Amino acid sequence: MRAEFHLARCYLIGLRRRTHVATVTLISLVGLALGVLALVVTLALLEGFQASIRTELVRSAAHVRIGPAQGRLLDDPDRLASVLQAELGDVEMVQVVRGTCLVSSRTDAVPASVVGRSDASDATVDHILGARLGVGIGDSIEIISPRYRLTPMGPLPVRRRLQITRTRSPEHGEESGAVRVPLGVAQRLLWGAPVVEAIEMRDGADPWHLDSRVRRALDEAGLEVRLEGLDQLHRPLLLALALERVMIFVAVGLMLVVAALNLLCNVAMVAAEKRTDLAVLAGMGLTPIAQRRLFLLLGLGIGLVGSLLGAALGIGLALVLDATDALPLPRGVFVVSSVPFRIEPVTVLVVVGVALTLAAAAAWLPSRVIARREPAEGLRYE
């Protein structure tokens, strides 16, 4: 193996002495570097956007939702809450009921989600509902429940007028607008009784693993409930993000395939150029397997230099673009003010690994042809 390393190193260094082969090799190397650069920057951009989406998800949504194993209401929410409080006292915990009501302002009325939360002390509308009703802080809204109560004048819908004290960004997945109200208000509007549909929990320290902590606590207490973590609560979104990453990787990765084909031509050219050398090396005892390894090493050498160069340039470019906010985004449309770039070391390693694999595959084909030849063939054509 040492001889092949030695020869591959000498050939790569010695390429400088042969202008035409050196030019083609340089083109292969630049092609591979550009492919890796494009892939690294594109994935950094994608990762930046996806990270901001995940950050927004973690910031605005529940990290764990505990609902009844069957039906719509929790059987014993107080016991559940006390168990969770005892085991996970450091975690934010909220009792929730939610339903759909008609919400009206002075001029308009729209169906919207009404969310009763134990941590809410006043009425907060999200920006969607605020825009649909044309209301803001200080305005009054009336929530009209689909539930009726009997009055001397006949059945009348349960209703409640509230003053808006705050507005907020909509929760992920909320499209028709929502209003947050104190738990008691929502219970009266939606159920007419102190019921709880779910307990939602948030853990700023480790939101993605909160579900496993909660599951352990509930299993120890022997409570049967339906538990959903961030992964389950937002499965469609997270699957879409993962699929997007794979598709972009494959699409932009085709550049690497083109670069690898170019490298194949380059290695084949070196093989033709070194045909006699190889025959002489075979005459000295370089085995067919060693000849194959020699050309694989040549391909990998070019691939390694090209992919590391591309990765270094890609990382540098992504970091500079991110640090300088070079690509601004319109405010109000996106949650971030400029195009975010985020380098994931694992992703870069995968890109370099794919580039090296393609380079090895590109070198493999000519190396196979070379290893099959009898050494005398190379000498006959000298």
Next chain:
Amino acid sequence: MSESGSPTPSADVGSAGTAAAPMVRLETLTKGYGSGATRVDVLSDLDLEVPQGELLAVVGPSGVGKSTLLHLIGLLDRPEGGTVELDGDRMNDLDGEQRAHLRNSLVGFVFQHHHLLDELDALDNVALPLRIAGHGARRARNRAAQLLEAVGLSHRGHHFPDQLSGGEQQRVAVARALAARPRLLLADEPTGNLDASNAHQVFELVRQLHLAEGLTSIIVTHNEPMARRCDRVFRLAPLGERSDYVREI
């Protein structure tokens, strides 16, 4: 090589006079190139035996198959028929890896063109067979330095092939052929590209090393005076004519 049976080498070649297996034994060796209308038969039913320690010259007109013969003996090519035995062992059934290992340990080649690797200096070129055999760089280069000294080029070790004269290049090639201490030296017109003075020097070097290292050597040459200085001459004729050994005095 003969059309109807080769001369009987054993009757003519038994100069060594020992019971040891001949270094090279070829029996009914056949080789051609191409197929169909473009088929060219080069060697047909060739018998040859080269005893241990002999310096044999192979002569004949261009295209008669001298290089092909050397390639077959040196395991660089496979015969279409017949057998090749080296040092008493049949080579026909060996796979590519085994043949390569034997080429490294048993055979040294010198070609008409020096075929030094342009990317390596003289020292590294000479050390190459040892590196291929798995020796470390230092040990290989030490042996290479000794060999360069033996061929009178110890001062040119760090020169690249294009910085050496034709004669020096060929002397480096001779040193390289002997690096892994082979027992069989095959030289394909080693002086063919050299002027008379350099050709003489290189031939004498090969002869001297042949004796010093106790080699069995086969030299293909067009140079009749040089051929006559070998132990024996094998005269290869075109197909249809009689190939023959010539005992040189």
